Structure formats: C-alpha cells, structure tokens
Amino acid sequence: MSPALQNYQARIEFVLQGVLPSAEILPMRLHEAMRYSVLNGGKRMRPLLVYATGEALGVAPEALDIPAAAIELIHVYSLIHDDLPAMDDDVLRRGKPTCHCAYDEATAILAGDALQALAFQLIAQAHEHLSTEQRLRMLQQLSFAAGSRGMIGGQAIDLAAVGKQLTELELEQMHIHKTGALIRSSVLLAAYTADDLPEKQLNQLDHYAKCLGLAFQVQDDILDIESDTQTLGKTRGADAAAGKPTYPSIIGMSAAKRKLDELYLEAVAALEGLNAPLLLEIAEFTVKRVR
Numbered sequence: 254m255s256p257a258l259q260n261y262q263a264r265i266e267f268v269l270q271g272v273l274p275s276a277e278i279l280p281m282r283l284h285e286a287m288r289y290s291v292l293n294g295g296k297r298m299r300p301l302l303v304y305a306t307g308e309a310l311g312v313a314p315e316a317l318d319i320p321a322a323a324i325e326l327i328h329v330y331s332l333i334h335d336d337l338p339a340m341d342d343d344v345l346r347r348g349k350p351t352c353h354c355a356y357d358e359a360t361a362i363l364a365g366d367a368l369q370a371l372a373f374q375l376i377a378q379a380h381e382h383l384s385t386e387q388r389l390r391m392l393q394q395l396s397f398a399a400g401s402r403g404m405i406g407g408q409a410i411d412l413a414a415v416g417k418q419l420t421e422l423e424l425e426q427m428h429i430h431k432t433g434a435l436i437r438s439s440v441l442l443a444a445y446t447a448d449d450l451p452e453k454q455l456n457q458l459d460h461y462a463k464c465l466g467l468a469f470q471v472q473d474d475i476l477d478i479e480s481d482t483q484t485l486g487k488t489r490g491a492d493a494a495a496g497k498p499t500y501p502s503i504i505g506m507s508a509a510k511r512k513l514d515e516l517y518l519e520a521v522a523a524l525e526g527l528n529a530p531l532l533l534e535i536a537e538f539t540v541k542r543v544r
Contacts, residue, residue, distance in 0.1 A: 255534055258301055261314075265300040266292070268318045269325065272375060286356045286364040287371075291329045294347040296542075298469070298535070299324045299439040305531035306443035306458060310450065319379040320391060320442040323372040327399050328435055330368035333361050335408065369399070383446060390445050398438035407431025416496040424498055425467065432473070433466030457523050461532065464520035469539050471513045474499035475506070476542075513540055 254262075269291055276285040300321035307317040336343040336351040337358065344354050353361035376391050383391075397403055407430030414427065440462035444455055478501055500509040517540045524532055 254538065255531070257308075257531060258305070258534060261301055261304040262297050264304070264314065264318070265297050265321050265325065268322045272319075272322050272326075272371070274371075282356070282360060283363055283367060286352055286360050287367055289355060290333050290352045290364060291326065291368065293349050295325075295329075297325060298539075299328050299435060301535060302436065302439035302462070302465075302532070303443045305529070305535055306440045307446060308531055309527055309529035310444065310447040310454075312443065312446050313382075316379075316382055316446050317443060319375050320446065321439075323375045323395060324435060324439050324442060326368045326372040326375070327395065327404075330365040330372075331399075331404055331408070331435075333365040333368070337361060340408070340412065387445055391442050394438055394441050394445065398434040403430055403434035403438075404432075407434065411497065414498055417498065419498045419503065421500075421504055424500065424503055428467060428470040429463070432470040433463060436466035436469060437462040454527065457525075457527060461520050461523040461536075464516045464523060465536055465539060468513055468516035468520065468536070471500050471509055471516065472540060472542060474501055475509055475513065478506070516540075 273288050273291060274284045276288055278284055303317050303321040303324060304314060307314070332346060333352045335341050336346055337353055343351055345351060349355070351361070352364055356364075372395065373392060376388060376395060379388050379391070399405065401409070407427055410427040411431055414423075419427070437459065440458050441455075444450055444458050477499065500512065504512070517536055520536045521533060
C-alpha cells in the first residue's frame with residue numbers, strides 16, 4: 254500500500270477514535286463493545302475510497318473525515334449483525350472473537366444499532382463547509398445504500414439463498430446489494446462533497462464503484478476457498494459450510510478469476526480522463542489482496 258493510502262488509514266483511525274463514545278461514559282459496556290468492534294483492525298477500504306475519491310476531486314481531507322467515518326460505522330454495524338447466531342453465526346472477525354462472543358448477543362445487537370444511529374448523526378453534523386443540501390444528499394445516499402434496497406436487502410437475499418442454486422445473474426444481484434451498495438456509497442459520498450461536479454465525472458466514478466464492489470465480492474469468494482483462517486481473520490470456508498452460493502461454486506474457480514480480471518479492467522477504464530491514482534491503486538489492491 255502506498256504511503257498516501259497508509260496516511261489515510263492512520264487518519265481514519267484517529268477520526269474513529271474521536272467520534273466513538275468513550276468507554277468511560279454510560280452505558281459503559283455498550284460503548285466498550287462499540288469501540289471493540291470498530292477499532293479492532295480491518296482494511297478500512299470504504300473510508301479509503303472516500304479519501305481517494307475526494308483527493309481526485311480536489312476536496313480537502315477535513316471535509317471527508319465525517320463521511321469516511323460514517324461509512325465505516327455502517328460497515329462495522331453490518332459485520333456485528335452478520336456474525337450473530339441468527340445470521341452467519343461466526344466466532345471470528347478481523348482475527349478476534351466476534352462482538353457477541355466477546356460480550357454477549359444482546360450487547361452485540363445494541364452495539365450495531367448504536368453504530369448505525371451514530372453514522373447518521375455524524376453526517377447531519379458534518380463539516381461546516383458542506384451545505385445543508387450536500388448533507389441531505391449524503392444522508393439520502395447512505396440511508397438508501399444501508400437499507401432494504403441496498404445492504405440489508407442483500408443480506409436478506411443472502412440468507413434466503415442458503416442451500417439453493419442461484420444463477421450467476423441472481424448471485425450478482427445479491428452482491429450488488431449486499432457488498433456493492435456500501436462500496437458505491439463510499440465513492441458517491443465523497444463526490445457529493447465536491448462543488449459543481451460534472452455529471453460525466455459523477456457517472457464515471459459511479460461505474461468504477463459498481464465494478465469495484467462486485468470485484469471485491471468475487472475475490473472474497475475466491476479467498477474463502479484459497480486462503481486460510483489466520484490470513485483471512487475470519488473462518489475460512491464459512492460460506493461453503495453454510496451452503497451459501499459463491500462465484501466459484503456457480504461458475505467454477507477459473508471463470509471466477511476471469512470475471513475478477515474483467516471487472517478490474519472495467520473499473521480502471523471507467524476512470525479514463527480522471528486524475529485518480531489512489532482509486533486505481535485501490536482497484537489493484539482489491540484484485541490482489543490476500544484477506
């Protein structure tokens with residue numbers, strides 16, 4: 254990872270430390286669980302996309318801190334709930350016990366709920382240089398991406414698909430919602446902080462994000478088979494064990510890897526004419542990552 258992305262990684266860690274309630278404030282156990290789940294590592298891909306997009310558009314990092322934090326809080330809330338016994342029933346996340354294992358199931362549910370609420374509170378109170386119209390547009394984008402027609406809808410489709418044989422198109426639709434919605438939202442939130450962004454550039458960034466979101470999931474499916482638990486930081490083979498449809502199980506490993514390459518090339522092509530080296534780097538990292 255380049256020094257620029259590493260600097261943004263360090264930046265978002267500092268921002269997240271600051272926006273999360275202190276574990277010394279009541280209710281202390283809940284706040285401790287929120288901090289445990291958010292601050293226990295992770296690639297921070299979604300915040301990095303916010304910063305990388307903003308940099309490509311000439312937006313100051315200070316205006317990007319809150320959208321970057323908000324998207325990560327939504328992502329972590331989804332992971333907490335995804336790991337619950339009623340969902341994927343997983344015991345390992347980012348190399349550590351999942352929230353409901355480290356604390357208890359009720360605390361994990363409440364921690365996820367609180368992180369979701371905090372994300373929207375942050376956007377509403379975003380950087381003073383952002384207009385009311387920009388904040389409203391960001392709130393609309395994030396709520397849509399996190400809701401029943403975005404991430405939550407994708408999770409519902411995912412649960413309903415267990416033990417079933419989906420077509421490639423059906424699997425793609427599921428992942429466009431479950432994984433792709435927040436990745437797309439990361440790019441769009443940053444785009445909405447820019448003033449007078451041409452529609453053509455917005456469409457280019459949106460198409461890049463759509464391709465990247467699907468590529469991320471294809472690589473996730475590949476790694477679930479080819480990597481190991483220690484490297485992944487979560488239980489290897491969990492999808493197969495749960496009877497979940499994946500790209501390798503539906504189209505085969507070779508075809509899945511070809512699809513990954515095609516999505517990468519399409520994402521890169523979408524950025525033609527834009528000075529966006531960090532977005533290109535994130536696309537390359539997505540297809541080459543090992544966890």
